[in-house]
Amino acid sequence: MGGGPSELAIVRPKDLPKGTLEYEKKRAAILDAFARKVPDELRLQATLIDNPPLDVSTVPASCGILTSKEIRITEHYDAVGLSEAIATKSLTAVEVATAFSKRAIIAHQLTCCLTQWFMDEAIKQAKELDEYLERTGKTIGPLHGVPISIKEHIPIAGTNSSGGCIVSTVLDKEDSHMVAMLRSMGAVFYCKTNQPQAIMHLESTSHYGRTLNPFNINLSAGGSSGGEAALVAMKGSVLGVGTDIGGSIRCPSAFCGIYGFKATSCILPMKDFISHPFSAELNVLASTGPMCRSMRDMELFTKLLIDAKPWLHDPKLIPIPWTGLNTATPKKPLKIGIIEHDGFIISQPPVQRAIAWAKQRLSDPAHSSAFEVKPFTPYNAAEAWSKIRRMYWPDGGSVMKDAIKAGGEPVLSLTDSIMADAEPHGMLSAEDVNQLRFQRDQFRHKFADSWTEQDVDVVIGPAFVGPASAHDTAFYWTYTSLYNLVDYPGVVFPTPIKAEAGEKYAEDYKPLSKECQHVKELWEQSNFEGAPIDLQINARRYHDNEMFGALALMKDVLELP
Template sequence: MVGVVQVQSIPKGTREFEEKRAAISRAFSEKVPKEYSLPEDLITNPPTDVSKIPSTCGILTPGELEITENYDAVGLAEAIANQTYTAVAVATAFAKRAIIAHQLTCCLTQWYMKEAIEQAKQLDEYLAKNGKTIGPLHGVPGTYSSQGCFSSTVKDEKDSQMVAILRSLGAVFYCKTNQPQSIMHLETTGHYGRTLNPFNITLSAGGSTGGEAALIAMKGSVLGVGTDIGGSIRGPSAFCGIYGFKPTTYTLPMKDFLPTPFSAELNVLCSTGPMCRSLRDMNLFMSGIVGAKPHLLDPRLIPIPWTGLQTPVSKPLKVGIINNDGFIEPQPPVKRAIAWAKERLSDPKYVEFLQIKDFKPYAAAEAWSKIRRMYWPDGGKMTKDAITSSGEPVLPLTEWIMKDAEPLGMLTAEDVNQARRGRDNFRCAFAESWQEQDVDVVIGPAFVGPACAHETAFYWTYTSLYNFVDYPGAVFPTPIKAEAKEEYAAGYVPLSDACKHVKELWEVSNFEGAPIDLQINARKYHDNELFGALELLKGVLNLG
């Protein structure tokens, strides 16, 4: 059996369920060559920071280290196109690094190196025969995340629309990454195990797309796909110090993502988007997917042409800075990151094209209360039934996110209708507040802190707010990292009971080494303008 680092146990289910889990682990292990296994003593006694182990463990060749460490998706595609590397060499390097990353963080659910190399061979043959690549992602290794509880597992007979587009662009698929039970945690914990943060394994890698974030942070991938209905792209990307983008809904295709509909989307729509190593990777992904005209096959999609980083921006760009949302004061390293960004943006040399002002999000506490109920118009019954039907235990964070809605039970159609009215009234009030504060984009926290300690991902308020109002948002790395023994400011006064709880959580855990991302948001359907702003801010904020 291939060993996988786990630092905290997960509640056990019935004997039959645990036997099924064990069978999954055995089947996974049987596909992994012995020479790719890490030493047992490393698995049982790992360092807190495992991010450097892939480059020092000796499993990867110098050439494979160069491939996996020195390129983003754009650079890798160029290197394959000019034949610096073959697609086979790239697929081999990333598949090997992915399985190393999995042993250290439990980031994968499936790994299919053999199939990836076969696909890469076909791409190399195409390039040799035609003298050009099959598409902009020719030979670029990509990943795609699977869904929640054991009983929801299905064998897909065909690609979803998104995967079909990525495949047509030349992307190579070699693994699937871990997600949490119910796909509704900001921590990735489920029947495949608990995904760990590469920079501090006592912390979460985020969720729901936490396996993806950990894999990219470990340089086992350059580009992956996440989904986001409360922060599931932005949260894990921020926890792991990478780039992630949640577009406005119905911008990118989600056709055939889920075999059954999710009732939360009666009022809170899900979005899909890229997780990657650079700003230009996000742009490459958006350009490729939108350029494939997915709206021709899915009439729900809005055919907005992608101009991305080339979008002109009116100057001065008006940037709002969020110090707190009026509900939860961010933990100390996030405060330092905001101060870092504000200081750089306020430099007098940028005054001709930047106007910086403080911004206060409208009614963040109200949005959090409303969205938690709207996630579960059935009171969570369908999800809980699906989980327990296989003997799987309902995990604590699943209970947590459902607890406000569960007592209400199954809502009537009129209940849902009234909830929608409340949502739309809130959206209008939010837009009015944004307009009154007169900003083009806002920059603020991506989460209440750095990556949270395991089983404490309680408050997603800084991301879920933008799902509720359906505004696009991206997260980007900063040079700030959490330090040992950081303390709250002496004059701290809690903004709410939740705020007080967040401080208590800070004081009982070790966050040292955790990276800090910040979030940038724009108005609904202003996705292109958001990227135009990012291009303008690239030099100011050292965006890669």
């Protein structure tokens, strides 16, 4: 499971396929450069790496590398709390940067969640912030000294980024728009996190390695922002930035039991996020958002960025003021649609338990004046899944596959899987793409009409077909990609439900589709014990504020942190 003596040993329950000799040499050089940065005192014992527990989430606090104060800093504060503690000098920015940098590299050895780690630079930045506070009595901004982790493809000045394959790696000279905004607010950057090949899997497998689920290492941490999710769940980050075009914030957040917010498109800044334009966005717009451990941190991140008026620098963005958790519900009771299944795939047993738990809580007669709970079925989820798989690849996947192969990199099975529907059609003409857009808009109209007919304000349902996926089996993103197709916002939030050993499908189960039957087979083939369960809340397009207002109303009933 571990690496050789010249490597940074990392838990590896399942290896990735090999590429060409040239590719493997380049990959080894990248990993060796990373390893040389990690001092011996921050390396876990080989016996632990070679014989890890199934659940590695508690190892950082028990391995002896972190001091008791560093454990407290990384476990007992959210981003809001850290900003307050640093501003009042209860903690220094250097203490915080040191604690999270150390915990991040421990988390990486257990889950392969990082692509780059720059502790020295983070401490240097934090020291400058401490000196400024000491000299002026003021903070640089509202995130003064708060460490923020960043997904691999998002540029940070002086670090590398890649677009989903090794040949796309570039050294970025400037911050992307959002990173520059966060830096100006005082945020400290200390690492970048793993993503999948092609940035289009629900498993973060790349030339940097395979990211593992902290609560069951035989499961995926999700993708494409899987490194972020694993790092936040391991408490090696308090706040991370992900992106989402099919579930890439929400699914990994759900797999790892944390919060994840996918905004409606063109609300949060994404300028310069990728070095090469992605043709999927001709019809399916990507979005971005925070991944974190508290509801108020989602609020903090979103409010700070929107209040800074990013549309002044990026005219693509829509200037919608942020009211978030303070958004008043225009009428009561709040009408909540509960999605027990989407008519296409019935989710696996622990997700069904989580849905039942939320439904029971919200339906309690004690809350009848606040909530009206009713069943909800999304419009034609099967059609949505078929359409979006075509729309992701108007080039038939050729641009990405050619880049992958050019570097001698093996094309991974999940890359082949997500391109399978589009590849036979090859490079589409402009009119072909135009017709797909027409089909998309027709679907959106029908979806909106169905939502209106079912008369709900928000819906709550599964975030994924199961608690997580076993490695290389994340085939069905139907519960999240649906909302990318219609461009509705979504938040995934933690529940107290975890997958248990021996859980079985209901005796009266009947598959809704061949995909539904396959999901049942996948459940029976693997052990999901210990995996946390998130649920997803969605609202209409550009009703992000109203969705947060609904979350605020449900906070106490659903015991949301």
